[in-house]
Amino acid sequence: MLLAQNQKNFFEGRLDGSIEALFQVMDIDSRDAVRDVGRALGTAVVKRIHDWSAANIKGGFAADVRWNKSDGKQVGEVIERRRMANIVEIIEATSDRHTDEVRAVGVLVGGDLGSGSFHFTVPNGEDYRGHLAKEFSHDTEMTLGNRYVASIREISTTNYATQKVDKKRELLGLKPAPKSSRQ
Structure with missing residues (x-):
């Protein structure tokens, strides 16, 4: 589970960009997408999403990732194990x-x-x-x-x-x- 409060007065919406980047990472569907994320956010981010996805797969979990943005809109989705397995496979195949x-x-x-x-x-x-x-x-x-x-x-x-x-x-x-x- 990934949980962080985002109240408009407290964070002033500063985490919105980071969360949008997280969803970009979760949309990895090709080796080119892995490289794009690596260039934009760093290879450490790619490794972390790989490790997080692999741990969820090993534990038999899907992930419910939801975020209440500072403008009141909610973004997020359930990320199924099959999708995480695909992300892991693509990242492992990319160099x-x-x-x-x-x-x-x-x-x-x-x-x-x-x-x-x-x-x-x-x-x-x-x-x-x-x-x-x-x-x-x-x-x-x-x-x-x-x-x-x-x-x-x-x-x-x-x-x-x-x-x-x-x-x-x-x-x-x-x-x-x-x-x-x-x-």
């Missing part, structure tokens, strides 16, 4: 993928051509671990302990249901670092 390319000057400290893995560190900076990209040239000289300019693709996937960000890194290429290059 965003973002790709960046990073250029870094550092040291190749690990590599395995057999498994295609690499480990590259920037002194006093980032530590990159991942796999060789498909387009990585296997003719590239890779000497552990040498300084290089590395081109690295970072692929970040954000899952809306968990708010977890999974990062994968791919080494696109290595070039010997200029002698004067410091970072």
